[in-house]
Amino acid sequence: MFDNLQDRFTGIFAKIKNRGRLSQADVDETLREIRVALIEADVNIRVVNSLLESLREALVGIELSKSLSPSEQVIKAVNQGLINLLGGTELKLTYSSKPPTVILLAGLQGVGKTTAAAKLANWFKTQGRNPLLVGADLQRPAAVDQLRVLGQQINVAVFSEQTSPVEVAQKSIFESRRLGKDVVIIDTAGRLAIDEELMAEVKAVSAATAPMYTFFVVDSMIGQDAVATAVAFNDALELDGIILTKVDGDARGGAALSVKGVVGKPIAFASTGEKITEFEIFYPERMASRILGMGDMLSLIEKAEKAYDQDVAAEAADKLMTGTFNLNDFLEQFQQIKKMGSLSSLLSMMGGLPAEVRNAKIDDKDISKIEAIIRSMTFEERVNPAVLNGSRRLRIANGAGVSTTEVNNLINQFNQAKKLAGAWGFGKLGMKKKTGSNKKKTGGGRYTPKGSKR
Numbered sequence: 001m002f003d004n005l006q007d008r009f010t011g012i013f014a015k016i017k018n019r020g021r022l023s024q025a026d027v028d029e030t031l032r033e034i035r036v037a038l039i040e041a042d043v044n045i046r047v048v049n050s051l052l053e054s055l056r057e058a059l060v061g062i063e064l065s066k067s068l069s070p071s072e073q074v075i076k077a078v079n080q081g082l083i084n085l086l087g088g089t090e091l092k093l094t095y096s097s098k099p100p101t102v103i104l105l106a107g108l109q110g111v112g113k114t115t116a117a118a119k120l121a122n123w124f125k126t127q128g129r130n131p132l133l134v135g136a137d138l139q140r141p142a143a144v145d146q147l148r149v150l151g152q153q154i155n156v157a158v159f160s161e162q163t164s165p166v167e168v169a170q171k172s173i174f175e176s177r178r179l180g181k182d183v184v185i186i187d188t189a190g191r192l193a194i195d196e197e198l199m200a201e202v203k204a205v206s207a208a209t210a211p212m213y214t215f216f217v218v219d220s221m222i223g224q225d226a227v228a229t230a231v232a233f234n235d236a237l238e239l240d241g242i243i244l245t246k247v248d249g250d251a252r253g254g255a256a257l258s259v260k261g262v263v264g265k266p267i268a269f270a271s272t273g274e275k276i277t278e279f280e281i282f283y284p285e286r287m288a289s290r291i292l293g294m295g296d297m298l299s300l301i302e303k304a305e306k307a308y309d310q311d312v313a314a315e316a317a318d319k320l321m322t323g324t325f326n327l328n329d330f331l332e333q334f335q336q337i338k339k340m341g342s343l344s345s346l347l348s349m350m351g352g353l354p355a356e357v358r359n360a361k362i363d364d365k366d367i368s369k370i371e372a373i374i375r376s377m378t379f380e381e382r383v384n385p386a387v388l389n390g391s392r393r394l395r396i397a398n399g400a401g402v403s404t405t406e407v408n409n410l411i412n413q414f415n416q417a418k419k420l421a422g423a424w425g426f427g428k429l430g431m432k433k434k435t436g437s438n439k440k441k442t443g444g445g446r447y448t449p450k451g452s453k454r
């Protein structure tokens, strides 16, 4: 899902990525492109307009932030807007204090109710629950058979009988207590379109069982049209949430992005394939960052903002320029990285990196080793690594519990970094050469490590 939209956002953000400032015209143009992208993704027009309005508000005075670049601010605002569209936070299911917890599924025919019922039962099993499936779709004899087959696959009991949907549902509550089941999932009949009879039937089942949760099942591939039916059901049933199905077949995502705004109810679960296990709680935050194609770049930005001590960075930059950058500073840089979280998780969060780099196994032990090696050096050795001859290296290796090769590697790395920094200088990074106090903020206000993707 969201493949098209993801491509569009990648393109939109690429245009403003390296811009030091954005004029009002730039912001307007970006917002206009976002609007077009969302409409093409089949997002409801009212939802699009209200998102755009909130973005416009969020981006007033975009130049004022010191901690984030303009493009980062835009990404952050769009991300927050999408999270809100997708429902804010994920469903935190509570269970009835007087079991069973009854779950009622409703929706049109063919949207995936029966499949979702079984998937939900399987999901409850993974939560340590003991569910009972209830076949209250008595329109077609095959409907209950389908549920029984699925129930067998996941080893969950199915209750049904050829009476009436209301009787089946009522009886299933007693049956669940008799069998010691704590969750009851009721599958109901659908129609090709909304009609009075169908509504009356689902309402009666609901009244007879007082469900803790009523979920409306929506076929994602139908797009925002599917959302209109949800409104009608919500009026009749007071829905608690949406189960979005066939997400695997939907490249646009219009239903997902429209449903909360139109119906006022969040997506609770997403069904992402034919397999019983392809079913999960819907996480708005994860979805938003997936749509933006940023991996978890945003949380990385946040972490960086918090952890990175600009003064320390500015000082290091100063020293690099004046050639006094030493192993103590090198150690300090590594500690900054550590503050931001493990290096592996950091890499995995960075969007835009090739997969082989993102998934590279960088052992956090490597950082600890580097620390150990530098800590085993005397102050003089750290400040002036040139004195590190063979016997000193051996002593350090023994002290750090590593091989001399590892010590040599580190020193080579350090020398290389220093040489590179010296050769390229920091002019390109917008950092002014400073003399005097190291504590002054740099010209750009931010320290951007060489080679970073910002």
Ligand SMILES: Nc1nc2c(ncn2[C@@H]2O[C@H](COP(=O)(O)OP(=O)(O)O)[C@@H](O)[C@H]2O)c(=O)[nH]1
Pocket (backbone or CB within 6 Å): 107, 108, 109, 110, 111, 112, 113, 114, 115, 116, 190, 245, 246, 247, 248, 249, 271, 272, 273, 274
């Ligand atoms: N690819 C895919 N197919 C699904 C998904 N959920 C349901 N289906 C298929 O959609 C069809 C209708 O599903 P069903 O549960 O019988 O719909 P119901 O009429 O609402 O009960 C079946 O062929 C299912 O296998 C899904 O998440 N992904």
Ligand SMILES: [Mg+2]
Pocket (backbone or CB within 6 Å): 113, 114, 115, 137, 143, 188
């Ligand atoms: Mg069915």
